[in-house]
Amino acid sequence: MNNLLIVPIAVPLVTAMALVFLQKRPGVQLFAAIGSLLASLAAAGMLIVQNKTEGIQTLHVGGWEAPFGITLVADMTASLLVAAALVIGICCLLFARDPALAGHHRHYFMPLMLILVVGTNGSFLTGDMFNLFVFFEVTLIASYVLLSLGGTKTQLRESIKYVLINMVASTVFVVAVAYLYSLFGTLNMAHLAERAAEAGRDGLVTVVGLLFLVVFATKAALLLFFWLPGPYGAPPMAVAALFAALLTKVGIYAILRTFTLIFIHQPEVTRTVLLAMGALTMLLGALGALGHWGIRKILAYNVILSVGFIVFGIALADGESLAGTLFYLLHDMIVKAWLFILGGAVIAIAGTDRLREIKGLIRYRPQLGWMFLLAAMSVAGVPPLSGFTGKLLILKSGVGAGEYTVSVIGLATSLLAFYSLLKVFILSFWGETLLNEGEQHATGRNAVLPGLVLAALSLGLGIGSGAVLDWLEPAVGTLLNPSVYIDAVLGAGIR
Amino acid sequence: METLIIVIAGILFSVGTYMLLSKNLLRIIFGTGLYTHASHLMLMAVAGLKQGAAPLLSENASAYVDPVPQALILTSIVINFALTALILVLGYRTYMETGFEDMRQLKGMDHE
Numbered sequence: 001m002n003n004l005l006i007v008p009i010a011v012p013l014v015t016a017m018a019l020v021f022l023q024k025r026p027g028v029q030l031f032a033a034i035g036s037l038l039a040s041l042a043a044a045g046m047l048i049v050q051n052k053t054e055g056i057q058t059l060h061v062g063g064w065e066a067p068f069g070i071t072l073v074a075d076m077t078a079s080l081l082v083a084a085a086l087v088i089g090i091c092c093l094l095f096a097r098d099p100a101l102a103g104h105h106r107h108y109f110m111p112l113m114l115i116l117v118v119g120t121n122g123s124f125l126t127g128d129m130f131n132l133f134v135f136f137e138v139t140l141i142a143s144y145v146l147l148s149l150g151g152t153k154t155q156l157r158e159s160i161k162y163v164l165i166n167m168v169a170s171t172v173f174v175v176a177v178a179y180l181y182s183l184f185g186t187l188n189m190a191h192l193a194e195r196a197a198e199a200g201r202d203g204l205v206t207v208v209g210l211l212f213l214v215v216f217a218t219k220a221a222l223l224l225f226f227w228l229p230g231p232y233g234a235p236p237m238a239v240a241a242l243f244a245a246l247l248t249k250v251g252i253y254a255i256l257r258t259f260t261l262i263f264i265h266q267p268e269v270t271r272t273v274l275l276a277m278g279a280l281t282m283l284l285g286a287l288g289a290l291g292h293w294g295i296r297k298i299l300a301y302n303v304i305l306s307v308g309f310i311v312f313g314i315a316l317a318d319g320e321s322l323a324g325t326l327f328y329l330l331h332d333m334i335v336k337a338w339l340f341i342l343g344g345a346v347i348a349i350a351g352t353d354r355l356r357e358i359k360g361l362i363r364y365r366p367q368l369g370w371m372f373l374l375a376a377m378s379v380a381g382v383p384p385l386s387g388f389t390g391k392l393l394i395l396k397s398g399v400g401a402g403e404y405t406v407s408v409i410g411l412a413t414s415l416l417a418f419y420s421l422l423k424v425f426i427l428s429f430w431g432e433t434l435l436n437e438g439e440q441h442a443t444g445r446n447a448v449l450p451g452l453v454l455a456a457l458s459l460g461l462g463i464g465s466g467a468v469l470d471w472l473e474p475a476v477g478t479l480l481n482p483s484v485y486i487d488a489v490l491g492a493g494i495r
Numbered sequence: 496m497e498t499l500i501i502v503i504a505g506i507l508f509s510v511g512t513y514m515l516l517s518k519n520l521l522r523i524i525f526g527t528g529l530y531t532h533a534s535h536l537m538l539m540a541v542a543g544l545k546q547g548a549a550p551l552l553s554e555n556a557s558a559y560v561d562p563v564p565q566a567l568i569l570t571s572i573v574i575n576f577a578l579t580a581l582i583l584v585l586g587y588r589t590y591m592e593t594g595f596e597d598m599r600q601l602k603g604m605d606h607e
Contacts, residue, residue: 130567137574141581148585156589157601160520163582167527168515170578174534174571181564182541 002050005059005072007043008082008121012036016114029110030097037090037117044083051076051474056488058127066127066489067188073127073489076475077326081124081253084330087457088245088337089117091450095341096238098446100348104149104236112149113242116142120246124253127489129180129187132254133173136219139250140166146239147231158234165227169218176211183208190489193261193482201265209263209270213255220251222311223277225304229288232303233296233353237344240296244303245337249329252307256314256325260479267317274315279406281308286413289420295343295353295428298420302339302379305417306332309410313394316401323469323476324393330468331386331461335378338454339421342372345447346428349440355424360433365444369429371451376425378458380418386461387414389469500540507533520586520596527582531575535568 015036019029050057051074059072074082093113101109119139126132144166148159181187183204184195199205214224221228228248232240255274263270285305292298310332313325345368350358362369378385381392391414398407461468478484507529514526547558590596 130570134570134574137578141577144581144585148588151588151592153592156585156592159585160582160589160601163578163585164515164523164527167578167582168530170574171527171530171534174531174567175537177567178534178538178541178564181538181567187563 002047002057002059002074004043004047004050005057005074005125006061008040008086009072009118009125011040011043012114012121013118016111016118019111019114020108023106023108026102026105029105030093033093033110033114034090036114037086037093040121041083041086041090044079044086047074047079048076048083048471051079052471055474056478056485058489066491067186067191070131071127071188071190071489072125073189073485074125075478075485075488076472077253077256077479078124080326080330080472080475081249081333082121084333085117085120085124085246085249087453088333089113089242091337091341091453092238092242092245094450094453095241095344095446096236098236098238098348098442100442101236101238107149109146109149112142112146113239116146116242116246120250123250127189129189129192130177133170133177136173136250136254137170139247140170143243143247146242147235149239150235152234155234158231162227162231165218169215172211172218173215176208176215179208179211188489189257189261190486193486194490196262196265197482199265203266206263206266206269209258210273212258212263213270213273216251216254216258217277218251219248220255220311221248221281221304221307222251222255223281223284225281225285225307228304229297229300232300233294237296237340237347240299241337241340241344244299244340245333248303248307249333252310252314252329255311256329256479259314260317260322261482261485264482271315271317274311275403275406278308278311278315279409281305281311282409282413283308286416286420290416293355295347295355295358295424298355298424299336299339299343302417302420303336305413306336306379309391309394309414312398312406312410313390316394316397316403318397318401319476319480320393320400321397322479323472324390324397326390326472326475327461327465327468328387328390328394331378331390331458334454334457334461335375335387338375338451338458339372339379341447341450341454342368342375343424345442345444345451346372346424348442348447349444350428350435351441355427357434358428359431360429360435362429363433364440365448367448368444368451369425371455372421372425372429374455375458376418376421378462379414379421381414384459384462386458386465388462389465496544497540500536500544504533504536504540507536518598520590520598520601523598524579524582524586528575528579531571535571538564538568538571 057074122135218224288301381387511529542564548554548556550559550562
């Protein structure tokens with residue numbers, strides 16, 4: 001029992017509710033919101049340290065022992081992801097300190113951003129299948145409102161489609177939960193893992209697993225990504241940055257958790273499906289990133305591409321690839337928020353996101369230009385930036401497992417991603433500017449601080465790879481060996 | 496009885512799918528409503544119907560109904576109530592802004 005687990009959920013949630021009443025005081029709102037996220041970040045940091053020293057931390061909410069109540073479980077994976085989500089939340093809130101978003105701030109923008117972070121934190125921390133559904137919905141409902149806030153035609157049109165896709169996926173989630181409950185009579189993940197191990201190689205369990213995969217793949221934009229580019233191109237970039245960094249990652253985390261804990265008994269089916277989906281996602285995402293000439297679309301397809309790569313790591317499922325997957329997941333959350341924030345500044349300064357109409361922005365904000373190049377290099381995996389280690393580990397394990405085709409796809413698509421981002425950099429920053437003196441639409445100043453924070457994180461993660469991998473070791477241990485997780489949650493008493 | 500409920504859920508799912516695939520926005524929204532009803536019926540049926548007394552200690556029965564599916568359904572109903580309200584408002588606003596209720600016109604390719 002460790003009450004710290006509730007902090008990253010409860011503190012931002014209570015703050016969000018309080019901020020609803022302070023909607024006319026933007027200064028106070030920003031201060032309180034960032035304060036609550038920093039407090040949660042401190043709790044997440046303590047959880048990471050406790051995981052390293054004492055092992056997995058759990059909280060049986062309300063004192064109801066697992067599997068009867070809802071359990072929150074913070075293993076190393078969840079704690080690290082919560083910390084990353086909180087840092088990104090802070091950066092996006094800093095970036096949202098934009099005069100152009102004043103209208104948003106008057107209409108409950110801050111509380112909604114906080115609730116989105118609450119939902120992702122809850123999804124990472126929960127140890128219960130239905131509770132996962134509830135936190136998914138919390139995240140999604142906040143995202144629905146954030147997406148349509150502002151009410152332009154594009155936003156409304158895209159939100160309708162986004163909400164409908166997600167409503168259908170959520171219904172399938174409930175159906176899959178129903179099947180799971182009828183099979184095992186429990187919804188606690190650790191208990192499910194135990195009962196699934198008793199059932200062994202049961203085809204029915206795998207079918208239910210694949211049904212879950214359809215749900216999570218829709219949320220993670222894994223192969224079923226057709227819905228993603230539209231909505232990510234509609235809202236203000238501060239919102240899109242939060243979406244890009246957090247929303248798809250919740251789906252990936254759900255895949256990672258369920259397919260290393262519960263649905264592990266027919267790997268020849270589940271892993272093959274994951275591998276194929278990952279490879280196709282990488283290819284199609286790269287094609288999309290190459291074919292588009294709008295900054296928003298290019299960045300959105302980069303999100304899709306990296307989802308494919310992470311799932312490739314999950315599908316390989318040995319120690320090396322899982323360490324690489326976790327590393328790349330953390331890197332990807334940071335770098336996608338970074339790219340969207342910088343891209344958002346470019347769009348704000350130029351007043352358009354069409355690359356052919358932007359030129360020579362390096363004159364206005366040189367820091368942003370060089371940071372964008374750095375971010376692109378991080379995506380490509382140039383050492384010592386953070387993309388390198390994760391990519392190396394996953395590809396090494398892929399070649400070791402004899403998955404040459406998918407490994408080549410992984411390498412080639414990361415080059416294509418680099419090319420697509422370089423295209424953005426060269427076209428928008430180089431050359432003679434098209435804007436006359438004083439004609440730029442915004443200063444882009446609000447992107448500098450979050451950009452620097454994320455740059456420091458990406459560099460730190462890359463240079464300190466050895467130390468980070470050391471910290472990832474308990475996480476990988478849990479993913480490889482479900483009994484660690486089961487024992488931590490259920491203890492010895494129940495059995 | 497379970498079989499009957501499952502068949503009804505299946506019928507609701509197919510009708511919901513038909514509605515979702517139509518072009519009219521309002522029909523699509525009603526389709527999602529049918530979907531959630533079907534999933535709730537299914538959740539109730541797969542856990543078994545009426546297998547004992549209400550799960551209260553004062554009932555003093557030998558067998559109790561499993562309360563978990565009902566708790567799940569209740570939670571899901573609340574969430575879907577909020578979602579349906581949201582999407583109805585969103586659909587209305589979209590109709591007022593764009594004047595379209597046909598999904599083909601909401602593709603967003605040619606009028607940007």
